[in-house]
Amino acid sequence: MARLLPLGWLQLKHQKLRLFAAIMGIAFAVILITVQLGFSKALTVSAVRYHSAMDYELVMVSPKTTYLVSTKQFPRSRLYQAPGFEGVDGVTAVYTQQGSWRDPADRTSARNIFAIGFNPSQRGFARLLTPAQHELIKLPDRIIFDRRGRPEYGPVAALFESNGPYEVDINDRMPILAGLYSLGTSFGLDGGVITSDLNFLRAFPKRDKSSIDIGLIHLQPGADPQQVQREIIAGIPRDVRVLTREEFKTQEIDHWSKTTPIGYIFTFGAIMGLVVGFIIVYQILFADVQDHVREYATLKAMGYTHGYLRGVVLQQSVVLAVLGFIPGIAVSILVFGKAAEATGLPLSMNLRSAGFLFLLTLFMCASSGILALRKLRSIDPAEVF
Amino acid sequence: MTDEMPVTLEGVSYLYGKGALSKQILYDINAAIQAGEIVILTGPSGSGKTTLLTLMGALRSAQQGSVKVLGHELNRARDRTLVRVRRQIGYIFQSHNLLESLTIGQNVQMGLKLDPAGGRNARQRIADVLDRVGLGEHIHKHPGQLSGGQKQRAGIARALVNRPRIILADEPTASLDKQSGRDVVELIQELAREDGAAVVLVTHDNRILDIADRILHLEDGHMKPLGEAVAEGASRMLNLLGKHEPGTASYLAAFSFALARVAHADDVVTDSERAQMRRILHDVAHLETSEVEFIMELSMMQHRAHDSSGMGAEHNALLAERQDHFVESLFTIAGADGEVDDVEVAEIRRIAAEFGLQHSRFAGN
Numbered sequence: 001m002a003r004l005l006p007l008g009w010l011q012l013k014h015q016k017l018r019l020f021a022a023i024m025g026i027a028f029a030v031i032l033i034t035v036q037l038g039f040s041k042a043l044t045v046s047a048v049r050y051h052s053a054m055d056y057e058l059v060m061v062s063p064k065t066t067y068l069v070s071t072k073q074f075p076r077s078r079l080y081q082a083p084g085f086e087g088v089d090g091v092t093a094v095y096t097q098q099g100s101w102r103d104p105a106d107r108t109s110a111r112n113i114f115a116i117g118f119n120p121s122q123r124g125f126a127r128l129l130t131p132a133q134h135e136l137i138k139l140p141d142r143i144i145f146d147r148r149g150r151p152e153y154g155p156v157a158a159l160f161e162s163n164g165p166y167e168v169d170i171n172d173r174m175p176i177l178a179g180l181y182s183l184g185t186s187f188g189l190d191g192g193v194i195t196s197d198l199n200f201l202r203a204f205p206k207r208d209k210s211s212i213d214i215g216l217i218h219l220q221p222g223a224d225p226q227q228v229q230r231e232i233i234a235g236i237p238r239d240v241r242v243l244t245r246e247e248f249k250t251q252e253i254d255h256w257s258k259t260t261p262i263g264y265i266f267t268f269g270a271i272m273g274l275v276v277g278f279i280i281v282y283q284i285l286f287a288d289v290q291d292h293v294r295e296y297a298t299l300k301a302m303g304y305t306h307g308y309l310r311g312v313v314l315q316q317s318v319v320l321a322v323l324g325f326i327p328g329i330a331v332s333i334l335v336f337g338k339a340a341e342a343t344g345l346p347l348s349m350n351l352r353s354a355g356f357l358f359l360l361t362l363f364m365c366a367s368s369g370i371l372a373l374r375k376l377r378s379i380d381p382a383e384v385f
Numbered sequence: 386m387t388d389e390m391p392v393t394l395e396g397v398s399y400l401y402g403k404g405a406l407s408k409q410i411l412y413d414i415n416a417a418i419q420a421g422e423i424v425i426l427t428g429p430s431g432s433g434k435t436t437l438l439t440l441m442g443a444l445r446s447a448q449q450g451s452v453k454v455l456g457h458e459l460n461r462a463r464d465r466t467l468v469r470v471r472r473q474i475g476y477i478f479q480s481h482n483l484l485e486s487l488t489i490g491q492n493v494q495m496g497l498k499l500d501p502a503g504g505r506n507a508r509q510r511i512a513d514v515l516d517r518v519g520l521g522e523h524i525h526k527h528p529g530q531l532s533g534g535q536k537q538r539a540g541i542a543r544a545l546v547n548r549p550r551i552i553l554a555d556e557p558t559a560s561l562d563k564q565s566g567r568d569v570v571e572l573i574q575e576l577a578r579e580d581g582a583a584v585v586l587v588t589h590d591n592r593i594l595d596i597a598d599r600i601l602h603l604e605d606g607h608m609k610p611l612g613e614a615v616a617e618g619a620s621r622m623l624n625l626l627g628k629h630e631p632g633t634a635s636y637l638a639a640f641s642f643a644l645a646r647v648a649h650a651d652d653v654v655t656d657s658e659r660a661q662m663r664r665i666l667h668d669v670a671h672l673e674t675s676e677v678e679f680i681m682e683l684s685m686m687q688h689r690a691h692d693s694s695g696m697g698a699e700h701n702a703l704l705a706e707r708q709d710h711f712v713e714s715l716f717t718i719a720g721a722d723g724e725v726d727d728v729e730v731a732e733i734r735r736i737a738a739e740f741g742l743q744h745s746r747f748a749g750n
Contacts, residue, residue, distance in 0.1 A: 005491055007484075014486030298482040301444055303472030303498055381471075382444040384478060385435050385555045 008315030026324025029277025034332035036269035046186035060215030071213035079215035087223030102169035103154030117200020141175040149191020282368035300381035317369030397450035428603035475544030477554035496543035534565030641683035
């Protein structure tokens, strides 16, 4: 029965206070990494909320457009060329602009809001608005508000639910809030309203009707988006870009994670977490080896190999990884819940992310264990005598 | 293979360091240790005895000579060979060196190493060996819960659980009091005898030297005959006694002299006679046990001198030269004051006759 003893674990277990400190340290590192990566992921997920919620197979944008919050306009006539290509079923012109919204409960505070205008007879917003809402915004000065926007817009949804439609202040005009949709915030957008193209132009009188921001292109069933994309690009002037859904999303994500400091900050935070964890585990393992130099030299004298001792230290690093990961991930999930509530950002943990984080923790612990092994190599069994 | 000596050293030299900074620790050591033999390696600190032990334990490699352990030549051996030899050796350390985080049972289990034969009956072997060292009931305790002597006994159990053919012990009694130290070496002796293992024990604890079958004495890296070591140690101690407690010294000397004359007068001393003498010295003369032993040894020394089997018949061939030296030196001593007078010659003759010595000088008269 008596096989090889789990010496690494027994050594750790023997010094309970140190083990506890190690677990706390690793848990802290795991929390740091998880939260940073969680925010980083929330950044990318939230940045493409509208990209994902709208229906389209291809999209036409200005080459100057790098992200949704500040789209550049392009001629609507360019979009209307698209239906001429084979496989294209129809198009939807979309206007977007940051408007100024006043809190219905406190008119003194104004806040930017993302406004979208499209022709409600056309397709593209079935996942955001109900068919009834599509009909409602065909009426003049009717808008639909994102109930999951930031609370700073005021108790908009609560007022709507208790009083029904009421006048709201957008760009110092008074359209009627006719309904609510549900999407959420991102790092660039605090909230949004959707209305018809005509109502949009009423709210933004300076906008040119023939210049649009986003052109949604709907394909016939079975058409290959990339094939059609190639044909359109080949057939129209180069003053617009035609992107697939994936490319459109990637462009937005790249903007946030690569050209703004936000993405960098989160990546940096995650790396810092990794480094902190690495140092903590290294310190713990190094001290542990240091404390047991005499014992390990004794084992070497008794005929245990360097490989055996290496196994002991690596076993310790794996044990620490597992024991630190569990509380770390548990606290992270709690933090995510609170933070998602406070920011409206999509912070969540799934099995795949958890698995990735565990592997990261394992890597962190194992690599610091390998570094601590250098101390082991210097142990001379003859010194125990 | 079985009749081979467990340990053979031939012309072993060892140096610490390299080049100009190197320091030679061992010079041309030759020794062979047989199976079942208990060899004690003594010598002052710094004499190189621990280094010699680590050479035998495959923990170092000598620069010159040959160290053969269990049939493996260790000099310039590969690491694999060294590790294999180490696994067949039981080590007993100065301060037990148990793993603090393991129970006594687990510590002993570490001594089984990766022995495939261990497997199934490992538990039984661990329990057995702990019973043998009297720690059966402490199997689940940690070293921190045991006394020094118990820890050292656990260390012995760990060294023995694998049934090694060689046991190397480095100052096993150094951290123990007199009684625990005695118990520990007796235990090593007993267990080694049972298993037929060769034991090499390094110590400078004189109290345990008597368990040895053979004593190897090292001084400044040279192997020295025991006679030299004993003579040097004894004369130094007697000198000290004469200097610091001259009264005691003369009292003891007188006693031993008298004892040699009175008790050994009939030239036959039996064991019961000796026991009687010890008792009398203790009870009547009020001497401490150690003092009694001292007097007994001194008187025995004098008695041995008269014993015909000592300098006489048995080793005649070997000792003929020594006899010459002996008598020659007596004449020289007598002549140290300028001349050898008749009284001195008569005395020398008397001694020679008493010890049965032959010399050419006596032939003439």
